[in-house]
Amino acid sequence: MTVLADQLKGGLEAPICLTWELTYACNLDCVHCLSSSGRRDPNELTTAEAKAVLDELAAMQVFYINIGGGEPMIRRDFFELIEYSIGLGIGVKFSTNGAFINAEKARQLAALDYLDIQISLDGTDAATNDHVRGTGSYDTAIAAMSHLRDAGFEDFKISVVVTRHNVDQLDEFKALADSFGATLRVTRLRPSGRGADSWHELHPTNAQQRQIYDWLLANGDNVLTGDSFFHLNALGEQPLPGLNLCGAGRVVCLIDPVGDVYACPFVIHDRFKAGSVREPRGFAGVWRESDLFVELREPQSAGACASCGSYDACQGGCMAAKFFTGLPLDGPDPECVGGEGEVELAKVQMSTVPRPSLDHSKPVRVAAPRVPVALTRR
Amino acid sequence: MLHRALRLDPQVALRDEPFGALAYHYGNRKLVFLRHPDVVEVVRSLDEHDCVADTLTACSIDERRWDAFETAIHSMYESEMLSDRAG
Ligand code: SF4
Ligand code: SF4
Numbered sequence: 001m002t003v004l005a006d007q008l009k010g011g012l013e014a015p016i017c018l019t020w021e022l023t024y025a026c027n028l029d030c031v032h033c034l035s036s037s038g039r040r041d042p043n044e045l046t047t048a049e050a051k052a053v054l055d056e057l058a059a060m061q062v063f064y065i066n067i068g069g070g071e072p073m074i075r076r077d078f079f080e081l082i083e084y085s086i087g088l089g090i091g092v093k094f095s096t097n098g099a100f101i102n103a104e105k106a107r108q109l110a111a112l113d114y115l116d117i118q119i120s121l122d123g124t125d126a127a128t129n130d131h132v133r134g135t136g137s138y139d140t141a142i143a144a145m146s147h148l149r150d151a152g153f154e155d156f157k158i159s160v161v162v163t164r165h166n167v168d169q170l171d172e173f174k175a176l177a178d179s180f181g182a183t184l185r186v187t188r189l190r191p192s193g194r195g196a197d198s199w200h201e202l203h204p205t206n207a208q209q210r211q212i213y214d215w216l217l218a219n220g221d222n223v224l225t226g227d228s229f230f231h232l233n234a235l236g237e238q239p240l241p242g243l244n245l246c247g248a249g250r251v252v253c254l255i256d257p258v259g260d261v262y263a264c265p266f267v268i269h270d271r272f273k274a275g276s277v278r279e280p281r282g283f284a285g286v287w288r289e290s291d292l293f294v295e296l297r298e299p300q301s302a303g304a305c306a307s308c309g310s311y312d313a314c315q316g317g318c319m320a321a322k323f324f325t326g327l328p329l330d331g332p333d334p335e336c337v338g339g340e341g342e343v344e345l346a347k348v349q350m351s352t353v354p355r356p357s358l359d360h361s362k363p364v365r366v367a368a369p370r371v372p373v374a375l376t377r378r
Numbered sequence: 379m380l381h382r383a384l385r386l387d388p389q390v391a392l393r394d395e396p397f398g399a400l401a402y403h404y405g406n407r408k409l410v411f412l413r414h415p416d417v418v419e420v421v422r423s424l425d426e427h428d429c430v431a432d433t434l435t436a437c438s439i440d441e442r443r444w445d446a447f448e449t450a451i452h453s454m455y456e457s458e459m460l461s462d463r464a465g
Contacts (some may be wrong), residue, residue, distance in 0.1 A: 004411055007397040014393065016400070017411065061393040063402035063409070088390070091404060211405055 005245050011297040014060040015287065016251045017226075017266040022050075022078070023070040024255050024360035027099050030122075030133045032202060034266055035256070036193040037070040038362035043258045045277075047077045049231050053165035053255065054085050059285055064091030064114075068265070070257065070360075073100035073236065085247060086114050087118060095120060095159060097137060098144025106144075106151035112295055118159040118185060123173040128165055132202065145180050157224065159185045162212060163202040170215050174223070185224035186216075186230075191324040191334075193356055199325070209337055216240050231317035231333045236309035238239070239248045246319050249274065250294035253287065256358075264315040267356045303330025308338065317341075326353035379433040379451050380444070385463040394424070401459050408457050417450055418442075424460065442453045 025040035026033070029087050044052070057065065065085065072078055072094055082092045093116035101109070109115060119141050123129030126138035144322035148156050158177045160166065166173075170186070179185040190197035204212060213232040214348055215223065227242030244250070245356040248263040262268055274293050287293060305316040325331020325334040326348040332340035386392065389405045398412040401421075412418050420437050427433040430451060434444055452461045 004397070004413060010396065012395050012400075061391065063393070063400075064392060064407075089404075091407070110431075116407070331406070 003100050005243065007299060008243070008247070009245065009250055009299070010248050011293065013288075014062050015253050015285050016245060017066065018057070018062055018253055019066040019068055020255045021070060021257050021265070022072040022182065023075050023079070024072045025074045027074070028071070028134050028137055029362060030194070031197040032132055032163075032189060032193075033091070034190065035070065035194055035268055036356055036359045036361050039360045041258050044256065047080065048277070049259065050077070050081055052134055053085055053283060054090060054257070056283050057090055058088040062158070066094060066313060067092055067094035069095075069255045071097055073105075082115065083112070086112060091119065092272055096144070097142075097143065098141045099135070101144040101147050103147050103150065106147035106153060109129040109148070110151040110153040116155040116157060117148065117153065119334040120159050122161055122163065122231045123166050124176055128169065131165065132163065132198070136309070145182065149180050156182050157185045158178070158182050161189050161192065162186050162204060164204050165202070166206060167208045167211060171293070183222075183224060185226065185228050188228040190316070190318060190320050192320050193268065194361065196356060197323050203335060206234065206337070206339065206342075209335060213240070216378050231314050231335060232337060233313035233338045239313060244369055245315055246270070249293040250317055253336050255283065261290070263292065264320060266318070267323065269323070269354060271323070271354070300302055301330040302343075303328060303338070305330075310338065323354060324356070326350075379447050381429045383429055383463040384451070384455065384460045386421055386424065387459055387461045390459050392418070394418070402446070403457070404436055406458055408459070409439075410454060410457060411458055417447070418445060421454070421460070425463065433464070
């Protein structure tokens with residue numbers, strides 16, 4: 001553990017990595033959606049409220065924000081808000097599935113400074129991608145990338161959640177990114193949102209974790225990871241590039257579409273809700289003083305990991321991954337490369353596993369029965 | 379490096395933090411940790427002195443620490459956080 005990491009654990013004046021999900025509305029229905037998005041929340045922050053939050057972030061000297069959703073471009077004031085943010089000196093990185101990037105929007109985006117775009121893609125072929133992101137989503141993403149390239153948008157990002165099914169495609173993802181003059185970003189799958197239900201089927205196997213670690217060591221300098229794979233550091237001497245600590249409430253936080261502030265984008269649950277930007281103390285007050293964030297900045301116990309020689313390197317992994325698989329927070333990650341997580345997972349009673357607190361998924365359409373049900377009266 | 383005239387690059391923003399400061403470069407999107415208040419003071423005042431050495435003297439940095447400061451300044455220059463100042 002470096003001195004810097006220790007200092008960061010004590011918290012910062014303002015977050016480094018602030019994610020702001022602008023809306024829960026989404027045109028897609030990905031099986032691993034971390035925010036269980038689908039339908040707009042009627043209580044969404046208004047344009048005026050969103051601008052007031054941006055004013056506050058500017059006063060706190062937040063350097064940039066990560067905008068997500070849902071699909072952020074669904075908001076009618078999307079361009080108004082990102083232009084306002086950039087005008088205040090807050091850079092914008094936003095994640096999109098690309099459905100609303102046509103030739104015209106691509107030119108509009110390319111004209112903005114201090115703007116980064118991440119297009120989500122989870123397979124280098126339609127079958128692999130659409131299995132998790134839905135039919136047609138591969139073609140949509142590729143079309144958006146082509147529009148961005150044609151508009152001269154330099155160095156956008158292709159953002160991949162690594163799963164059991166696409167882990168063999170890492171080289172192909174890199175080649176795809178290179179062919180667009182884009183940068184590849186790969187992140188870890190967490191059992192958050194709808195991912196709570198798909199994680200067991202999708203998360204990489206233990207053998208694949210080694211594969212990811214080796215691939216990142218070989219390619220890591222040219223690939224972004226959001227520092228999300230630090231639990232893999234227990235596999236070897238050489239740590240992956242990055243901060244390598246759980247930043248929840250310390251360097252990371254989430255503002256959700258209705259203004260609630262959570263410790264990180266992957267823990268949308270009451271247990272990790274610190275407050276709301278709508279409170280009189282505002283976002284700055286929540287960030288600096290909320291009971292939850294103060295608690296998360298205290299030294300954390302290593303629990304069952306204390307006897308593990310790799311704890312310094314791995315830090316016990318990801319809090320969200322433990323929480324939504326029903327594991328104690330002061331113990332091994334469910335994907336512990338030493339196999340400790342699997343042992344613990346086997347002991348968990350499914351009925352005790354916390355569920356995400358919010359669900360904005362679109363209602364499941366139940367096909368109407370073709371044969372009229374006979375109503376019998378007795 | 380000690381005799382060059384440097385400044386904080388105009389595209390860089392500094393934010394004070396308990397451990398020192400964070401520097402963010404809006405052009406290359408790099409984030410750098412300035413891990414001591416003295417480093418922050420030196421970086422902030424580079425502009426007011428003819429060269430790096432003069433700045434260190436003006437900030438009363440003990441000569442035994444100059445090597446460490448030169449290394450830190452060099453790495454900030456490499457990541458374009460600091461740039462040359464004309465004149
Ligand atoms: S036991 Fe804990 S510290 Fe050790 S490798 Fe597993 S998760 Fe990491
Ligand atoms: S809970 Fe997991 S995803 Fe969230 S900051 Fe910690 S390690 Fe990252």
